[in-house]
Amino acid sequence: MMEVLTSFTFIVVAAGTMILAFAGGMVGAISVMKGQSLIGDAVGHATFPGIVLAFMLIGVKETYTLALGAVLFGIIAFLTIQMITNHSKVTLDGALALVLSSFFGLGMALMSFVQGNPDFEGTQGLNDYIFGQAAYMLRSDVYLITAASVISLFILAAFYIQIRIYIFDPVFSRTAGINNTLMNFIILIITILLISVGLKAVGAILIVNLLIAPAVIGQLWSSRFSTVLLIAGSSGAFAAFTGTYISTAGENIATGPAIILTLSFLMALSLFCAPKGIIRRNIYKRRMGGVS
Amino acid sequence: MIEVLLVLIVTALATSVPGVFLVLRGLSMTTDAISHTILLGIVLAFFMTNDIRSPWLIIAASIIGIATVYIIELVSRTQLVRQDAAIGLVFTALFAAAIVLISKYSGNAHLDMDVVLMGEVLFAPFNRIDVFGFSIPAALWQLSIIMFVNFAFIALFYKELKLTTFDPKFAFIAGFSATLIYYALMTLVSVTAVAAFDAVGSILVINFFVAPALTAYLLVRRLSAMIWLSMLFAVWNSVIGYIIGFSYDLSIAGVTSFTALVTFMAVFIFSPDGWLNGKLRALRQKRTFTRAMILMLMNEHGHTRLTAGEITSHFNLNQKQFDNHMEHLLINDYIEKKNGQYTLTERGEEYTHYTRSKYELPI
Numbered sequence: 001m002m003e004v005l006t007s008f009t010f011i012v013v014a015a016g017t018m019i020l021a022f023a024g025g026m027v028g029a030i031s032v033m034k035g036q037s038l039i040g041d042a043v044g045h046a047t048f049p050g051i052v053l054a055f056m057l058i059g060v061k062e063t064y065t066l067a068l069g070a071v072l073f074g075i076i077a078f079l080t081i082q083m084i085t086n087h088s089k090v091t092l093d094g095a096l097a098l099v100l101s102s103f104f105g106l107g108m109a110l111m112s113f114v115q116g117n118p119d120f121e122g123t124q125g126l127n128d129y130i131f132g133q134a135a136y137m138l139r140s141d142v143y144l145i146t147a148a149s150v151i152s153l154f155i156l157a158a159f160y161i162q163i164r165i166y167i168f169d170p171v172f173s174r175t176a177g178i179n180n181t182l183m184n185f186i187i188l189i190i191t192i193l194l195i196s197v198g199l200k201a202v203g204a205i206l207i208v209n210l211l212i213a214p215a216v217i218g219q220l221w222s223s224r225f226s227t228v229l230l231i232a233g234s235s236g237a238f239a240a241f242t243g244t245y246i247s248t249a250g251e252n253i254a255t256g257p258a259i260i261l262t263l264s265f266l267m268a269l270s271l272f273c274a275p276k277g278i279i280r281r282n283i284y285k286r287r288m289g290g291v292s
Numbered sequence: 293m294i295e296v297l298l299v300l301i302v303t304a305l306a307t308s309v310p311g312v313f314l315v316l317r318g319l320s321m322t323t324d325a326i327s328h329t330i331l332l333g334i335v336l337a338f339f340m341t342n343d344i345r346s347p348w349l350i351i352a353a354s355i356i357g358i359a360t361v362y363i364i365e366l367v368s369r370t371q372l373v374r375q376d377a378a379i380g381l382v383f384t385a386l387f388a389a390a391i392v393l394i395s396k397y398s399g400n401a402h403l404d405m406d407v408v409l410m411g412e413v414l415f416a417p418f419n420r421i422d423v424f425g426f427s428i429p430a431a432l433w434q435l436s437i438i439m440f441v442n443f444a445f446i447a448l449f450y451k452e453l454k455l456t457t458f459d460p461k462f463a464f465i466a467g468f469s470a471t472l473i474y475y476a477l478m479t480l481v482s483v484t485a486v487a488a489f490d491a492v493g494s495i496l497v498i499n500f501f502v503a504p505a506l507t508a509y510l511l512v513r514r515l516s517a518m519i520w521l522s523m524l525f526a527v528w529n530s531v532i533g534y535i536i537g538f539s540y541d542l543s544i545a546g547v548t549s550f551t552a553l554v555t556f557m558a559v560f561i562f563s564p565d566g567w568l569n570g571k572l573r574a575l576r577q578k579r580t581f582t583r584a585m586i587l588m589l590m591n592e593h594g595h596t597r598l599t600a601g602e603i604t605s606h607f608n609l610n611q612k613q614f615d616n617h618m619e620h621l622l623i624n625d626y627i628e629k630k631n632g633q634y635t636l637t638e639r640g641e642e643y644t645h646y647t648r649s650k651y652e653l654p655i
Contacts, residue, residue, distance in 0.1 A: 097320035101499035105549025209384035257388035
């Protein structure tokens with residue numbers, strides 16, 4: 001066991017995923033409380049054409065440039081969703097599904113162009129961004145994740161009070177002089193930032209779980225905003241550590257999915273055992289004389 | 293290669309008709325979840341049968357699809373997790389399980405994850421079967437059957453679907469089982485998604501379901517019209533996607549999906565109730581309103597003679613806006629200009645009366 005824990009790959013991957021999951025859990029909690037969980041899903045899928053396009057334009061498969069393309073397309077996707085829902089009768093649900101799949105389709109079309117074109121070399125790695133290949137994470141990837149996470153958490157801390165008021169009472173926050181549009185934009189930017197740097201670790205499809213699951217776990221165990229954020233961050237980091245360990249110790253288990261499965265297990269456990277969970281509720285109901 | 297186009301069109305038709313009801317019921321993202329989780333069913337059945345075209349794949353994947361819907365329902369019914377969060381949690385968990393299974397056990401088996409997820413409609417004609425003596429692509433045969441099943445289902449249960457979609461409470465009182473219709477619809481959606489996966493891939497199939505229906509939704513208000521129109525858009529997207537994809541050697545399903553977004557955005561911007569018209573209408577309204585207010589001001593005591601400076605400062609206008617408004621008012625003979633001061637004409641006075649009654653102000 002110690003052999004695994006002290007191996008260089010494990011330390012790099014575990015550090016990267018834990019930092020990512022900690023920040024992702026905290027930031028994701030805000031989206032979940034606002035009822036926008038699936039925007040992360042749409043943005044995650046929509047980053048794919050950004051990555052391929054960044055590769056086509058700059059020509060190197062360097063994490064920084066690819067992340068930049070991902071951020072850009074994440075923002076474009078979000079603005080498209082917002083424009084559609086604000087100016088037509090199409091619901092958020094429909095707009096998300098449309099934008100998510102169309103952007104992904106654009107990514108696939110660009111990908112097929114790159115793969116069929118001899119001018120571009122070394123395209124194999126691009127597919128890793130769909131499913132994630134944490135095992136190939138480099139030290140530079142970890143630096144990028146750390147930088148993005150620190151920036152995100154710093155912004156979160158700086159606007160902590162405003163964001164909290166905005167989430168729970170948008171009307172009051174507006175009368176109190178808080179710029180709601182700005183708050184929404186800030187939340188979104190840090191979400192897109194974390195998604196973009198996390199793509200290599202868990203992939204475009206699964207990254208949304210890293211945002212939602214810790215938040216829901218946090219909400220099940222506590223009702224205080226600050227505590228929910230802390231529990232979300234820590235459960236994300238814990239799952240990242242466990243998942244990375246499982247994937248390093250076991251053979252041929254991808255790291256991203258292992259983390260997601262650990263997180264899902266924690267989630268299911270919380271759903272039953274947490275103070276607000278199903279078991280407690282049923283006991284309470286029975287005590288109150290109701291039928292459960 | 294016309295067979296490729298046929299497969300694409302049949303897929304688009306088979307998906308777009310149930311898609312209308314998915315869009316109207318707000319089930320688009322639930323369908324997205326299904327299209328991801330059927331991968332788990334495909335993987336499980338593939339490990340058991342080792343045959344990518346086995347009918348067991350469709351059965352297993354459909355069961356997983358229905359199970360996904362049921363689990364999402366179960367989780368969100370505890371009222372501990374919001375529905376959108378439940379969707380995100382359930383589909384990622386099942387999808388992660390599928391990827392772990394693939395990476396762990398399919399080391400030398402021929403299950404290419406890219407093909408399952410991305411699909412490639414170009415390969416469809418290579419897998420052929422004989423039907424009544426004709427050799428046709430297996431995917432075309434399979435999807436045609438599913439298309440007719442979908443059409444038949446919608447035609448037979450049109451009334452029930454319509455009622456449970458638009459007024460579930462009345463449907464319940466009238467004795468229709470909304471749950472039964474819901475699960476029947478979702479079963480069909482799962483089966484269709486599985487059958488379509490190797491033509492268009494499991495991620496893009498959601499686009500084939502919802503994009504034509506959403507585009508039609510912008511244009512019409514009648515359910516039957518929406519169904520016909522979404523079929524039209526489905527064919528249109530497929531043909532354009534096929535032509536572009538084929539001539540530039542790109543992923544046809546990918547191009548078709550993006551074409552669907554372009555079509556949607558074109559309708560969204562340029563349709564009669566669209567974004568552009570809305571903006572123009574707002575602009576026009578603002579202009580008319582400002583002009584009416586300038587006349588109203590002149591109709592008040594103490595403001596009957598106004599200089600250019602007074603008007604611009606009062607309404608916060610810049611020179612260009614001011615010239616524009618004044619030119620219009622002068623040409624229409626609402627005001628007249630004497631010694632650099634503007635006064636109302638008789639016609640202008642009448643117009644202010646009309647404005648007062650229009651905006652329900654005291655006369």
